[in-house]
Amino acid sequence: MKQQTKHSDARRPLMAADQSGQGARQDEDASKRSWGSEQLAAFEDRLRHLRLTPSQQSLASVVLDNPQQVAMSTIHALAGELGVNESTISRFTAALDLSGYAELRSVCRALANRYSGMLWRFMRADHGAEADSESGANRSQGDGKDLAGKNGTSGQRERRDILAAQDSSSIAASFARIDGVLWDEVVTRLGHAEHIAVIGLRQSQAVAAMFAYLLGLVRSQVSELSAGGARYLDALRDLGPHDCLFAIATQPCSKDTVNVAQWAKSHGVPVIALTDEVLGPLAELADQVLIAGTESDSVLSSMTAPVSMVQALANDVAAVDAAGTRAHLERQEALLKSFGAYADKDL
Structure with missing residues (x-):
């Protein structure tokens, strides 16, 4: 017996919401596009500078901070987790010049595989404040505070308090x-x-x-x-x-x-x-x-x-x-x- 999750369709890894032959072909076509380091850097830069709606900003936050979630979720599951409509996700992918949700998952798989977890989080924290100011997106968890840039005695105390609260919640x-x-x-x-x-x-x-x-x-x-x-x-x-x-x-x-x-x-x-x-x-x-x-x-x-x-x-x-x-x-x-x-x- 395996532990159940809140969204059952999240247990269908790397599958598009469309289970038809057309959906499978879209996944195959999306996977053929090359996502090397330069392409990923350009994608991230474009995402940070796009003018997005509040709902699209929440999507951008997930793509940048937790690409694994997108890579392993159907469009229905992701919409439910973020509290947005599936049409919002479709418009988001179109704004990024992607062919659809299948290609968004393809680029998110590439983002997730690019770095180990520790290096990924360090890079996010290292320029998190700058990215937030440019995109207007709230890309942190918990109480909305970002750990990036919290230095000195007061910053260290605030960072400890945030982590303690996150650990308790976890x-x-x-x-x-x-x-x-x-x-x-x-x-x-x-x-x-x-x-x-x-x-x-x-x-x-x-x-x-x-x-x-x-x-x-x-x-x-x-x-x-x-x-x-x-x-x-x-x-x-x-x-x-x-x-x-x-x-x-x-x-x-x-x-x-x-x-x-x-x-x-x-x-x-x-x-x-x-x-x-x-x-x-x-x-x-x-x-x-x-x-x-x-x-x-x-x-x-x-x-x-x-x-x-x-x-x-x-x-x-x-x-x-x-x-x-x-x-x-x-x-x-x-x-x-x-x-x-x-x-x-x-x-």
Whole structure:
């Protein structure tokens, strides 16, 4: 069972709203147009200098700041998300001299693939204030404040306050999206699996390490698969149908994480995914998917919601077998005490 989303048609990746042969041909024709670095730069420059209506400005904001959203949405889904008419989107594409929505998605795919997430956000923040003044578009999230140009003590404080508010909203939104039945299934599987292997690479590695540690406190047979080549390959060898792979990845998704999940899936190992991409490669192959938002106006994506979610999971797994958890914690405390693991409070 996979977590449901607000707009079901958003789960149809890279498909035009028109499902007819004509729509397919338009997608094919749009994909043939070359969108190199010079073409993309010219497109962005044109978009910033166009005289747009307020509704079209909101579209321009999404294209510049979150091209992935456009690339993976039908025209109907995008119109619903932004609260505009589909005809507004059609006029917007015409103003940009594009053949239609299919070509808009084509250029947005090129924009999204041009940079990694961190570099993309840095570039947006670096000239965000200038772009806002030229286009008149409100291109920030949350309370309408942009993080660009907030320097000095007061600017740093304001930036922290904005990020704290965004993180709080991200946690609330991520937990609100959880399907109760799905959550129970995930907790039960994590509570009863003979062995749990946790993998998360790059920016997800810290979340994976934390989750493996927390699970290891309340149950046995938990391992974290590192990025160390043969090390995680050796660990995969012993996984079977009664075990579980818990894979964590945020966009851009690590190829190694997907490869491990694909191997596990093909060998009958249940796969649970924690990701921020409903239509991402990890979500598409997992048996159960939890979505945690990582949106942020800062250079770095926010891992607050994923961390909160693995903490909640570990706490609920501890309750699956309360007696077993208590016995496991007692053995853990005895071991730590015998090695004098904790610092003396008098020091």
